[in-house]
Structures are given as structure tokens and as C-alpha cells.
Amino acid sequence: MATNTRSEVWFQVGVRLPDKFEVMHIADKLNITVNECIGALIRLWSISITDFPESNGSLTNGSLSVGIEHLPKIMKLENEPQDIFDALEECSWIEQVDGIIVIPQWEKKTGQTILKLARDRKYKSKEEG
Numbered sequence: 001m002a003t004n005t006r007s008e009v010w011f012q013v014g015v016r017l018p019d020k021f022e023v024m025h026i027a028d029k030l031n032i033t034v035n036e037c038i039g040a041l042i043r044l045w046s047i048s049i050t051d052f053p054e055s056n057g058s059l060t061n062g063s064l065s066v067g068i069e070h071l072p073k074i075m076k077l078e079n080e081p082q083d084i085f086d087a088l089e090e091c092s093w094i095e096q097v098d099g100i101i102v103i104p105q106w107e108k109k110t111g112q113t114i115l116k117l118a119r120d121r122k123y124k125s126k127e128e129g
Contacts, residue, residue, distance in 0.1 A: 013042065022091035029087035030079050040075035041093075047074055048103055057106025058097065066101045 017023060018034050027037035047066070052059045059066035066074065071084040085101075088094035095102050 013038075017041075022093060025091055026087045026093070029090070030077065030083060032077070032079075036077075040077050043075050044071075044094075045103070048106065057103040059101045059103070065099070067099055068096060068101065071101070 017038055023034055023037055023041070026041075027034045030037065032040070048055075048057065048059060052061055052066075055061060068081045068085045071077070071081050072079060075084060077084055085094060085096070089096075092104055095104055
């Protein structure tokens with residue numbers, strides 16, 4: 001579950017996520033447990049959904065953007081920022097474009113969550129209008 005101060009947001013996490021080779025690889029590279037890795041990934045995906053949903057995987061909004069140096073704080077990891085980025089990039093789970101963190105194939109990772117958020121915003125605007 002991902003939440004923000006504006007509203008509560010739920011998104012699906014695949015039951016096979018702990019068994020994915022990429023997750024095991026990231027956990028091994030960062031010397032953390034698979035469970036800690038999953039929690040860190042969920043934090044990253046959560047911010048992409050709650051704070052940057054219209055950026056389609058690019059964690060930027062106006063002058064606010066997420067760079068490599070922000071990864072430890074966002075993901076609540078004690079690893080070096082570049083180590084986190086490198087581990088995720090090796091699995092094609094993250095990239096950097098013009099200094100901004102981007103989640104490749106973001107639409108596939110967020111599934112129906114973004115569609116639900118759009119429907120909720122539309123419904124709420126009708127209620128208020």
C-alpha cells in the first residue's frame with residue numbers, strides 16, 4: 001500500500017516479486033535481504049505514483065526532481081546512492097535521463113493504479129464542481 005497526505009492509494013504487488021531474479025540480484029548487490037529490497041522498491045514505486053503520477057515514470061514535476069543522490073532517502077537504504085542506482089540499472093529497473101531518475105516501463109509497473117487515480121480525480125472534481 002502506498003499513501004500520501006492527499007488521499008490513500010493502493011497498488012498491486014505481484015506475489016512472485018520475492019522470487020524474481022532481479023530482486024534477488026539487487027538485494028545481493030546491496031547486501032540487504034530480499035524483504036528489505038522489496039520494501040525499498042515499493043517506496044520508490046510509491047513516490048512515482050503519489051508524487052509524480054503524470055510524469056509517466058520520470059520523477060520530475062516542474063523544478064522538483066529526483067536524482068541519484070535522493071535514492072537512499074526515498075528508499076530508506078543506507079547504501080551509497082550510486083550503488084543503489086547501479087544495482088537497479090543493471091536490471092533495467094531504473095535509468096537516469098538528463099539527471100532525473102526514470103522508471104522504465106512505468107505503465108507496466110503501476111498497472112491499474114494510475115487508471116484508478118485518474119478516475120478518482122475525475123469523480124472528485126465532479127463532486128466539487
